[in-house]
Amino acid sequence: MTPQSCYHCGLPVPAGTDWTLEIQGEPRAMCCPGCLAVATAICDGGLARFYQYRTKSANRPEAPGQASLAVYDLPEVQADYVETVDDNRQIRLLIGGITCTACAWLIENHLSKLPGVVDVRVNVTSHRALITWNPESLKLSELLEELQQIGYDPRPVSDEAIRQLRNHENRRFLQRLGIAGLGMMQAGMVAIGLYAGTFQGMEPEWQNFLRWVSFIIALPVVLFSAYPFFRAAWYSLRQGHLIMDVPVSLAILLGFSASCWATVTRTGEVYFDSIAMFTFFLLLGRYFEMRVRHRNDMRAESLGQLLPVTARRLNGNKEETIPVKLLSPGNLIRVAAGETIPCDGEITEGVSSVVEAVLTGEQMPVAKSPGDMVSAGTVNSENPLLISVSAVGHKTRLSAILQLVEKALSDKPAAVAMADRVAGYFVAAVLVVSVLVAFWWWQHQPEEAIWVVLSVLVVTCPCALSLATPAAIAVATGELRQRGFLISRSRMLEVLSQVDRIVFDKTGTLTLGDLSIVEVIELADQKESDVLAIAATLEQDSRHPIARAFAGIAVTDRGTDVVQEVGSGISATIDGSRFAIGQPDYISRLFDLPMPAMAPVDAGQLPLLLAEQSRPLAWIILQDQLRSGAASAIQQLTAQGLETVLLSGDRVAAVENMATKLGIQQWFGQQSPAAKLDWVNRCQQAGHRVLMVGDGINDVPVLSGADASVALGDASDFARIHADSILLSGNLNTLPEVIGLARRTRQIIRQNLTWALLYNLLALPLAVAGMIPPWAAAIGMSASSLLVVGNALRLSRRGDAPMMCSQQPCFAT
Structure with a gap:
């Protein structure tokens, strides 16, 4: 009889064993407990499709104890979660058990000490971590095991993991909240009897009986409801760091121990009711914070949940429905009217309108026809489309946007990093103050010392102080994302609230960059078709907006020795002769030619000079279109007190005309990338904070050099990489909204910090004086944290609906 093979690793199943697991509706035999544990972990984590898609059997785990984590070392499983960054790997983890900013500090510092870990960033508001490591030095399972050893529950970010x-x-x-609430009410009822007996007289036996009843009621509150505080405190102390749960745990343990001692010895007072009460209120505050975090997470995840699960793939003359995950580049899919497009691709058949609100925030449909690109998550609103797949899953534009948001939230502004560092010192100071308070009260009123110390420990927990900045930044970042404005660097919000000058590029920024040829003025014996063919050959590999004007012209040859001078022009060798196209001064300088008479141009037009090495050939006049909302945006920015500036490589006359038309206060034409950067640097040296808005490769130096920068959604890839943020919609009316929200965020952060500091400064003396009982201290600490979170949520209340680009583009004339 042929032995049965293990469903997980493929090795023979020993006779007489019964390690079976139901997978996809059928019982599957395993060869050992390790394989059974790995398979169970795969299925419990929502990864059963691993067995459907795998190409070979998995390796047998070394030990059953490592099985649940060893599954994450499998390449088939890592394909869903792990990305390659240079020679390293990167994963986004959802981490259970985080309670405060000190937890983030603990995780980052513990993992950073491991060999092979390159970078760790923890977001305390979303309980997520972005970890980069070298797979040659460290396995993913070892990384997860290290997190478990310090008391946290890590799992890769996925819809199933998040939901679970x-x-x-x-x-x-x-x-825990229910047990604490029930214990608080029952212990409170018993406490009423004890207090009444104190004033009216009660037999010692009955008094002691009620104390034991209170002890029994409070015991599950301490052991079960307060367990998260003890657990977090213990793991942090093992790592030599102080977090906010340390004084809370100390307060609960001291109060409970003192009450137990009083019960056993029949001396002193018991406060089991107070312990249950402030445990309840502490949990209640954290529960409300958790609900707010879940709400924000679900709002952020809504983008990723827009994609359909299946797609209709064309296979010859047949149409089959398959999981989106099985699509690959080059496949043809059909998307019916009203359906969500499941992947990035190019339309090969059909004409329709697509709603791109998920990417840009704009609800107006965009016309699409064969040759146009569409993105995953957008909605086909009118007619069926046939689409050639270009990217699926993590490689789509939608996924890139979500990753950009995740990266921004993982980065820490200076204020948040400072709060993380200060939190540990603050807790240490609280403990020192508590010891001093305990010593003083023990000398004067020893019967009150323990309760005063409990109040001091609880009331001074800096939860509100730690939440003040990250809560506001998380809400503001989510709100900006809803408006089609993505932040890629954490400092952006802080700088945006302080900028006083905003610098615009012209072509592709204030204008659409959708240039078209309106006139060709020949200067030599060349036909217009020949002139345009030479120009198209020179521009065919360029990514500049100007090159798009020549995209539809047939090219019969390819230039060699191509040299592009950013912001000036392009030269190349064609059929043995050297040609160039670009700014007139560039051509004159390159070929040492006399400048021909300038072609007459209207406002909004761009003249390019085409020349052979020995002679000028033609003027090519291009027409651009003014970007919708540009004039309104400039007007609003000026009203907000910002000085607007236009820096362009175009002719001075054209730049001046554009600036005058839009109401821009300063303008400078014929600016090279180096000149733009120099101008911005001089502004910074004079004390100005500069925001740069651009779109092209020639804007990259100044985008990198400005205090903050914005690249438009249709900008070059290089520009988007170097910008601090991306305006996906291209609607410039969003910029005043962003500036306004950044200023409100700074105001909210200041309010939160002011309240948190005032609360601690006012509450501490009252607690030290014995004027705040422990249960009231718990209410105060929870209320201060909730107030900070609630204040941050005010940023999500919009005064008006987001503006939409409903206007048709107008010619900049």
Whole structure:
């Protein structure tokens, strides 16, 4: 009889064993407990499709204890979660058990010490981590095991993992909250009897009996409801770091121990009711914070959940429905009217309108025809389309946007990093103050010392101080994303609130960059068709907006020795002769030719000079279109007190005309990339904070050099990489909204910090004086944290609906 093979690793299943697991509706035999544990972990994590897509059997795990994490070392599983960055790997983890900013500090510092870890960034508001490591030095399972060893529950970010963790977290929180609430009410009822007996007289036996009843009621509150505080405190102390749960745990343990001692010895007072009460209020505050975090997470995840699960792929004359995951570049799919496009691709058949609100924030449909690109997550609104797949899953534009958002939230502004560092010192200071307070009260009123210390420990927890900045930044970042404005660097919001000058490029920024040829003025014995063919050959490999004007012209040859001078022009050798096209001064300088008479141009037109090495050949006049909303945006920015500036490589007359038309206060024409950067640097040296808005490769130096920078959604890839943010919609009316929101965010952060500091400064003396009981201290600490979070949520209330680009483009004349 042929032995049965293990469904997981393929090795023979030993006779007489029964390690079976139901996978995809059928019982599957395993060869050992390790394979059974790995398979169980795969299925429980929503990864059962691994067995459907794998190309060979997995390796057998070394030990059953490592099985649940060893599954994440499998290449088939990592394909869903892990990205390659240079020679390293990067993963986004959802981490359960984070309670404060000090937890983030602990995780970052612990993992950074491991060999092979390149970078760790933890977002305390979303409980996510972005980790980069070298797979040659460290396995992913070892990385996850290290997180488990310091008390956290890591799992890769996925819809299933997020849903499971969120449900588990919510369910367990409600259980702990319910036990604490029931204990608080029951212990309170018993406490009323004890207090009444103190004033009216009660037999010692009955008094002691009620104390034991209070002890029994409070015991599950301490052991179960308060367990998260103890667990977090213990793991942090093992790592030699102080987090906010340390004083909270100390307060609960001291209060409970003192009450137990009083019960056993029949001396002093018991405050089991107070312990249950402030445990309840502490949990209640954290529960509300958790619900706010879940709401924000679900709002952010809504983008990723827009994609359909299946797609209709054309296979010859047949049409088959398959999972989107199985699509590959080059496949043809059909998308019916009203359906969401599942991947990035190029339209090969059909004419329709596509709603790109998920990418740009604009609800107006965009006309699409064969040859146009479409993106995953957008909606086909009118007619069926046949699309050739170009990217699926993590490689789509939508996924890139979500990753950009995740990166921005993982980065830490200076204020948040400072709060992380200060939190540990603040907790240490609280503990020192508590010892001093305990010593003083023990000398004067020893019977009150323990309760005063408890109040001091609880009331001074810096939860509100730690949440003040990250809560506001998280809400503001999500709100900006809703408006089609993506932040890629954490400092952007802080700088945006302080800028006083905003610098615009002209072509492709204030204008659409959708240039068209309106006139050709020949200067030699060359036909117009020949002139345009030479120009198209020179521009065929360029990514500049000007090159798009020549895209439809047939090219019969390819230039060699191509040299592009950014912001000036392009030269190349064609059929043995050297040609160039670009700014007139560039041509004159390159070929040492006399400048021909300038072609007459209207406002908004761009003259290019085409020349052979020995002679000028023609003027080619291009017409650009003014970007919709540009004039309105400039007007609003000026009203906000910003000085607007136009820096362009175009002719001075054309730049002046554009600036006058839009109401821009300063303008400078014929500016090279180096000249633009020099102008911005001089402004910075004079004390100005400069925001640069651009779109092309020639804008990259100044985008990098400005205090903050914005690249438009249709900008070159190089420009988007070097910009601090991306305006996906291209609607310049969004910029005043962004500036306004950044200023409101700074105001909210200042309000939060002011409140948090005032609360601690006012509450501490009252607690030290014995004027705040422990239960009131718990309410105060929870209320201060909730106030900070609630204040940050005000940023998501819009005064008006987002503006839409409903106007047709107008010629800049």
